[in-house]
Amino acid sequence: MIALLSAIAQLFLPWWVIAVVAFTVCFWRKPSGGRAFLSGFLGIGLVWLLYALLIHLRTDGLLTARMAELLFKSSSPALLLLVTLLIGGLVGGFAGVAGSGMRQVFSTNS
Amino acid sequence: MxxxxxxxxxxxxxxxxxxxxxxxxxxxxxxxxLSPFEGFWQNAEKPGMEPEQTLSIPGAREEIVVRYDELGVPHIFARNDYDVYFAQGYVTARDRLWQMEFQTHAAAGRISELIGDRALELDRYNRRLGMVYGAEQTLRGMMADPVSREVVEAYTAGINAWINRLRPSTYPLEYKLLGYSPEPWTPLKVALLLKQMTQTLAAGADDLLMTNVLQKLGPAVTANLFPDYPFREDPIIPAGTKWDFSPATIPLPPPLNGPDSLLSLHWPGHDHGVGSNNWAVGGQKTAGGYPILANDPHLNLTLPSIWYQIQLVSPTMNVYGVSLPGSPAVIIGFNRDVAWGVTNVGADVLDFYKIRFRDGRRTEYLHGNQWKPVRRRVEVIRVKGKPDVVDTVLYTHHGPIVYRPDEKPFRNNIPVGYAARWVAHEVDNTLKTFHILNRAVTYDDYVKALAFYSAPAQNFVFANARKDIAISPNGRFPLKWRDQGKFLLDGTNPAHDWQGWVPADQNPRVKNPPRGFVSSANQSPTDPGYPYYLNWEFESPERAMRINQTLAAMQRATVDSIRRLQNDVYNLRAARFLPVLLPRVRRNGFTAVQAQALTTLSRWNYQNDTASVGATIFGEWIDFLDDAIWQDELSDPSRPLRHPNISRTLQLLTEEPASVWFDNVRTPDRKETIDDIVTGSFRAAVDSLAARYGPVGARWHWASHKGTGIRHLIPGLDAFSRLNVQIGGGPNIVNAAGRRAGPSWRMVVQTGPAVRAYGVYPGGQSGNPGSPYYMNMIDTWRKGELYELLYLKSAADSHPRLKSTLKLTPETK
Structure with a gap:
């Protein structure tokens, strides 16, 4: 769910929409804290990883190698892909927890 | 909870x-x-090109067809001149937008906006030098001419048509790295780019250093060590050529009483890596009977490349060559009938005047017997993450005051500063030169085009299918008395002002000289018989001599023999120095490495190829030798001085072996001889190499020692650069591939009934580090090979090298 919605939203909106999507979905579906983090993390992180991997493969990794050299002084694309997964995943994960937590606050009140 | x-x-x-x-x-x-939807991933390009694409572009007047060849060179076919420059702007921005904007931001003193106050002093320097003021003057000149105006406006509209299509995800990568966005292009930016070239090529000034030397050594010794014409020269216009004009009245030098109080002005010296070669061989000396023209401008080797290849076809022209991203038209190239190229002249077109203000308010300054008003120009430098810096620059009729007196607090209380008089502050219409050359057919067209040219002065070489060859050191030259501007000038004395201009039709020029070729390599434009003073010193003549010797001996020249001369790595400087130096080396007391180095050097064939060890030792030795001779007399911690040039040093070694200059004045108890200095500097040079590289071996190889690098415009971005390129040659060698500067474009054109041309530059058409076309031509360049330049006749031509067609159509209403 998060994956699908965020992928569509990111085609049109700035990257940080991933936080909004993860938050909203978790707010709506109210998973527990741990599950919320996991679904936010995987929902966003996997989309980022797969799309990045697709670009990497389609372009023979030319820019991936140069960026890995620039950011990490390493020619390995794996690290760059991993960091991409992590950054997207962490934002998604935290937003997911925040979303479900907020929902629980509202549910308790009502 | x-x-x-x-x-x-x-x-x-x-x-x-x-x-x-x-x-x-x-x-x-x-x-x-890192977002794959928005970040750098979006800049990754797949190999190959889209075969067909049609875009509706607001601003195009009729349908424009752009065909891309397999190197990514656009061949533009337009139905009118507006559209051809519109499309040039569009496709250039498509490949090079970030570079175009970054270079013009640099020229305008706006780098602090992008990277913060690290760049503040650089920006302030550019503002003080009057870069924006100069660009505004050029803009006035361009806009006053209806043709130039249309060209610049069309080009600007084309760039903006591309910018308007961009979204944050499609911004060039560098915007994402530095965190900013492109802004709309303006005609002023075209002018700024031209100023940037003028600053690179015509803003060197040793006036202050020479004045300090003059004070230290006195006029006679200074004249002896810094002569106005080099020991052994081979000028651009063959020596003895007669001038067919009666010169304008040349001002007489006023009595020498230059400024006496000096500021420690740190002006960037002339960059010796920057220079160029060009030549044209007449039909009588070529295998095909038609002239061949060659050019290789030596500029900083950067990525994205300074040049962008393009073919422009409209009803009034069909021209191919290289353009400067940010400026319309082709700068170096050819059409069906003619070919042309440029090298830098290095005339003295920047002088400094000492200004005397009336009082501490600095609202008036003395000139002749009058107090004249000072104009103030406020420069606002925006700084990323910090408040704006407001800088007020004072302008006199000479020009802007680069360093204000209050910036030197230990000076006495006389309010003085120096104003810069620079040709770049003149109104000009330089663009028109290229507009005419792009369409030229005859020698007369070439002469007409050159008259519009202002700065940076260039040696324009020319050849055409009617078998004319010509060369002209050309630009706007101030009319000066002899040595005017060799030293700092007195801003209060009207006799020190520039006295007008050398008439454009009296610039040095030669057509079809008897020797059958013309050439230039930044050496003296003429022999001392030319009536006007252009400068006292030009680039040292080794490259020129080597080119002229080779061309004089060449018969039945072909494109390939010309290409080989462009890649020649013969070190003529070494061939001139070593026979003088080697017999003076005393071997007693040599270490094993020193002895081995001397043997290597004695057996060296003077070729600076990649694996040469002799080239490395010689290069290091010359630097140590120069310091050993001059450093003791000509260095002073309190004020900058300079050494005599290499020609004078060679003369000293050859003709004045008993000269007092060989004695090291820092050792009062000893009197060194020429042999002591030669031997001592050799040992020091070898020891320095051994300390860095260990025993003589692969690390001593010339190409590794030299370390040619082609670097991204952002300093330190090694991941987007190509370092340690294995190429021979070097400074003062025909193949001038140095550490950071070198042949930035090599072109050979065979004129004739069907023109054929060849070329390469060390980079790629795309400025995107994520593109396969970012640095794809470097190895061809490194190996000294050329690509045939695909000169199309019509949009319908078919050729296996054509890979993609882009159609730009006007927006349908």
């Missing part, structure tokens, strides 16, 4: 997102940068 937890995670999420969305110093916004 729950509420607290929820709020905490909410806050963490927001903080994390914001943190990843903004730049931290030089650390980019990681979230935005």
């Amino acid at each position: 729950r509420r607290l937890k929820a709020l905490l995670f909410g806050a963490v999420t927001i903080a994390l997102t914001i943190a990843l969305n903004r730049q931290w110093g030089s650390v980019p916004a990681f979230g935005r940068l």
